[in-house]
Amino acid sequence: MNIILLGPPGAGKGTQAQLLQEKFGLIKLSTGDMLREVIKQDNPLSKRIKDIMNAGQLVPDDVIIAMIADRIVQGDIQNGFILDGFPRTVAQAEALDVMLRRLDKKLDAVIELQVDDAALIQRIAGRFTCAKCNVGYNKTLNPPAQEGVCDQCGSTEFTFRDDDKAETVASRLKTYHAQTAPLLPYYQEKGILVSVDGMKEVDEVWHAINELLQSQSNLLT
Numbered sequence: 001m002n003i004i005l006l007g008p009p010g011a012g013k014g015t016q017a018q019l020l021q022e023k024f025g026l027i028k029l030s031t032g033d034m035l036r037e038v039i040k041q042d043n044p045l046s047k048r049i050k051d052i053m054n055a056g057q058l059v060p061d062d063v064i065i066a067m068i069a070d071r072i073v074q075g076d077i078q079n080g081f082i083l084d085g086f087p088r089t090v091a092q093a094e095a096l097d098v099m100l101r102r103l104d105k106k107l108d109a110v111i112e113l114q115v116d117d118a119a120l121i122q123r124i125a126g127r128f129t130c131a132k133c134n135v136g137y138n139k140t141l142n143p144p145a146q147e148g149v150c151d152q153c154g155s156t157e158f159t160f161r162d163d164d165k166a167e168t169v170a171s172r173l174k175t176y177h178a179q180t181a182p183l184l185p186y187y188q189e190k191g192i193l194v195s196v197d198g199m200k201e202v203d204e205v206w207h208a209i210n211e212l213l214q215s216q217s218n219l220l221t
């Protein structure tokens with residue numbers, strides 16, 4: 001089963017991709033996570049990428065396409081993958097089509113998570129992550145049981161994403177509507193786009209995705 005999770009920043013793509021990885025053994029391919037690894041290095045390319053991400057813009061297609069092309073040929077994705085944050089432009093989607101054709105693979109579903117902008121801003125503004133075990137929290141929506149202490153591992157150190165600042169979030173949303181939303185008709189025309197109400201609780205969204213995949217039961221065999 002090969003799936004794309006599509007939606008604006010903060011829609012819950014990473015959250016649901018993680019669940020799909022755990023429950024179905026699919027491999028999560030997140031271009032955002034890959035880029036955050038790249039910008040830990042100290043070289044001119046990583047500095048350029050960091051500046052672009054912190055401006056809420058898209059990293060150039062050639063960089064992203066090369067990154068996915070390298071990853072998608074690796075053996076661990078044979079049982080299926082979930083793309084989280086890729087493609088983000090029509091050029092990336094077309095490049096993905098070419099890659100999949102060469103590998104004799106196909107996309108089974110493109111799941112759009114629909115969330116309104118006000119909710120996205122609230123979700124992103126309050127987001128932080130345990131620096132030790134990577135569990136995600138939200139200041140108002142999903143705080144740790146004891147303030148300042150990770151529920152999972154007890155660590156008291158947390159990280160915040162540089163691109164979660166209010167001005168960057170506004171720019172990321174604008175970028176989504178201008179450059180990524182055109183992928184909705186792109187995949188609708190191919191007959192593989194399905195939409196899920198991403199405004200609901202995490203468990204309910206997961207349930208809806210699950211039902212949807214069950215209804216196409218050949219995807220789960």
Ligand code: AP5
Nearest residue numbers: 009010011012013014015031032053058059085123201202
């Ligand atoms: P990326 O890391 O992909 O970020 P994003 O798409 O902006 O998405 P987020 O990670 O912010 O949100 P999400 O939808 O995964 O939601 P999450 O589950 O975390 O990209 C970052 C940057 O990298 C881009 O801006 C761009 O510069 C660059 N980039 C990446 N890919 C690229 C590409 N293909 N081409 C070019 N550039 C690229 O949830 C968010 C919060 O909400 C969390 O706190 C979570 O706990 C909470 N939450 C989740 N679900 C729910 C729910 N149902 N109800 C309440 N809260 C919820």
